[in-house]
Amino acid sequence: MNNTIAAIATPPGTGGVAIVRISGPDAFTVAAKISSVKNFDKNTIKPGVLFELNTKNVIDKVLLSVFKAPNSYTGEDVVEINCHGSYYLTQKLLTEVLKAGARLAEAGEFTKRAFLAGKLDLTQVEAVADTISAGSEMSLSLALRHLDGDVRQKIRQIRAEFLQILSEIEAALDYPEEIPDPPLKKIRLLLQNTQKTFAQLLADSDKGLLIKSGAVIVLAGKPNTGKSSLFNALLKHNKAIVTETPGTTRDALEAEAQIGGLRVTLVDTAGLRETQDAVEKLGVERSRAHLQTADLTLAVFDAASAVTSEDQELLAELQDRPHLRVANKIDLPAKIEFPDSVSVSAKTGQNLDLLAAKILEKLDLRRVDFSKNIYISSLRQKDQLIRAEKILIKALDALESAAYLDALAPYLKEIVTVLGELTGDAVSGEIIEQIFANFCVGK
Ligand SMILES: Nc1nc2c(ncn2[C@@H]2O[C@H](COP(=O)(O)OP(=O)(O)OP(=O)(O)O)[C@@H](O)[C@H]2O)c(=O)[nH]1
Ligand SMILES: [Mg+2]
Structure with missing residues (x-):
């Protein structure tokens, strides 16, 4: 299977410049085959010419931006060819890149690789799409906060707390003689605090969704x-x-x-x-x-x-x-x-x-503060949170039973899974495919 991918990253049409992106283990080899540039030092921009693979006829004067793994968007070796922004030229250049050994990227495949390389979590992946489609000051600010990882950080923190308490419970269940039960008070506090956090996140997500999609205002x-x-x-x-x-x-x-x-x-x-x-x-x-x-x-x-x-x-x-x-x-x-x-x-x-x-x-958007609050703006993430909240309620009920540690453990595991799906730390291939299906080629 060919693991080096390429696509035109700029919109179709005519512009000052266009960018053809190459990512993968052979990115430098591919670029070297069709350009005058032979040395690919990391983080450099190299001027050069691009030529046809077979005839060696020059196609364009270009700049090659070089990123060496793991310090690139995808985490792989990446070359971005800045060429003149003619539609015909860009297509031709891409064709030569493909002839030289890359294959055409699928929609969202660059970002998918960034995700698989651990550069972005799923909330940040969704923020990439939101940043690209942001049509207002507010939606851009929101997308950038998510890209920065505000949701990722919060959810990972909660998930880590649950993993910790879960490990303490499992240890106590497995070795009742040696390891003491984690205190009920501590568990109850964690569950109650998390319940508050979920409620706040869900309440604020209405604002996030409104900011992202825009409000419908009718004059009557x-x-x-x-x-x-x-x-x-x-x-x-x-x-x-x-x-x-x-x-x-x-x-x-x-x-x-x-x-x-x-x-x-x-x-x-x-x-x-x-x-x-x-x-x-x-x-x-x-x-x-x-x-x-x-609205x-x-x-x-x-x-x-x-x-x-x-x-x-x-x-x-x-x-x-x-x-x-x-x-x-x-x-x-x-x-x-x-x-x-x-x-x-x-x-x-x-x-x-x-x-x-x-x-x-x-619209309750006057006091929106992106630096203080987290406004989830993805229905997928909101759904996951609602699921987590429901399980949390069952977990709180389980606390009241006599053998509460036994009763609690499965719920805590479920919450860890659901939160893991939200960020993509534990996620099925199907969900990943669904998310990236919404991207365009070159992203
Ligand atoms: N002085 C003044 N006239 C206004 C103002 N706003 C609208 N008008 C006038 O009021 C009349 C009706 O304006 P429209 O904007 O067509 O009113 P509308 O509510 O859309 O009317 P319909 O489509 O018929 O329902 C026009 O002659 C406007 O110039 C205003 O703020 N001040
Ligand atoms: Mg009118």
């Missing part, structure tokens, strides 16, 4: 309150049609925006009212459907006109859903005051920064 209200204007103002782009005619927006309109560093999907909707117009009616139905799926609804009111039954109905509809009241048009002489609302003007931009802060607060 009766016609003409300025929903589309506010949508455009938050988007900083005139995407939605705005007119003074009530009932302008029909189809719900979606757009990606950044609010306070969070990626959000803004949804502008048709004004809510009773109508005989068939098209508008369908629009209103869609607005109502969007209210059901929103947060901005209930937009017109501060310059009187409150109507439509405003009241919307508030009643949103009663049990996360929402924020927004009184728009405060640049006009106010007719009414809306209690508990953020007053803004979509027209002048007044208080839009305040609205952004309130939105983060409503």
Whole structure:
């Protein structure tokens, strides 16, 4: 089997430079066969030319970045060829690399090797994918914290504590004459503390998942309150049609925006009212459907006109859903005051920064502190934690039985396994395949 892999690491298309990556025991031999570079000193960048294997015709002037095992991303010998970023050229260069003895890497295979070499655990592997796909300041900060190993460290620490107590229990069970039982108090304390930690991690994971995937924010209200204007103002782009005619927006309109560093999907909707117009009616139905799926609804009111039954109905509809009241048009002489609302003007931009802060607060993301707390942002990791938490509860119950050491041991073992699966310290091949299947080639 050929163990030296290669792939184009940069996106397909045209760019200033592109990178072809080679990793494996023959990385240097492969590169030497098709380039003017013959010495591969560790951590160097070597200028040279690349040529066709058979004809020796020069293909490109390149830079070779050289990493020697184990000091590379994969832990193997790695050469990264920096070439000019022509799509044709990059493909041709890769072909020559393959002819020279490497094989094409599978999706995520570089990162998989980094994992198998112990350079990254599974939480960091998932963070690599999150870093690549991060689309906002917050999701990037979060991915980088995970890449740094905040989850790995915490879970490994808990797992080590469980392994320790488990070894003490097993020793006491095996040699009851010589080795004393570990104190019940100590075990109970460990289990209780871990239960608290799990609960905290699970509570914070909701924030992690929201930060990673972004929040869906729906703008709703009766016609003409300025929903589309506010949508455009938050988007900083005139995407939605705005007119003074009530009932302008029909189809719900979606757009990606950044609010306070969070990626959000803004949804502008048709004004809510009773109508005989068939098209508008369908629009209103869609607005109502969007209210059901929103992470947060901005209930937009017109501060310059009187409150109507439509405003009241919307508030009643949103009663049990996360929402924020927004009184728009405060640049006009106010007719009414809306209690508990953020007053803004979509027209002048007044208080839009305040609205952004309130939105983060409503989503409970205002006090997110990546250096202090751990916000798990992977459903797989969350699932594992939920499993561990359930077993922990059984373990706590087992503490109450007379032969508690015997009763406890299997649960503690299970927890050690589940936590090991979370970080990949003890994990089945199947799970590994599933995780790497989501990667693209070259990563
Ligand atoms: N003075 C002032 N006018 C505004 C403000 N926001 C919106 N308007 C005006 O209000 C009218 C309606 O604005 P839209 O943004 O189309 O309102 P809408 O809620 O999307 O209306 P529908 O799509 O019909 O439901 C337009 O004439 C806007 O120019 C504001 O903050 N101040
Ligand atoms: Mg509109």
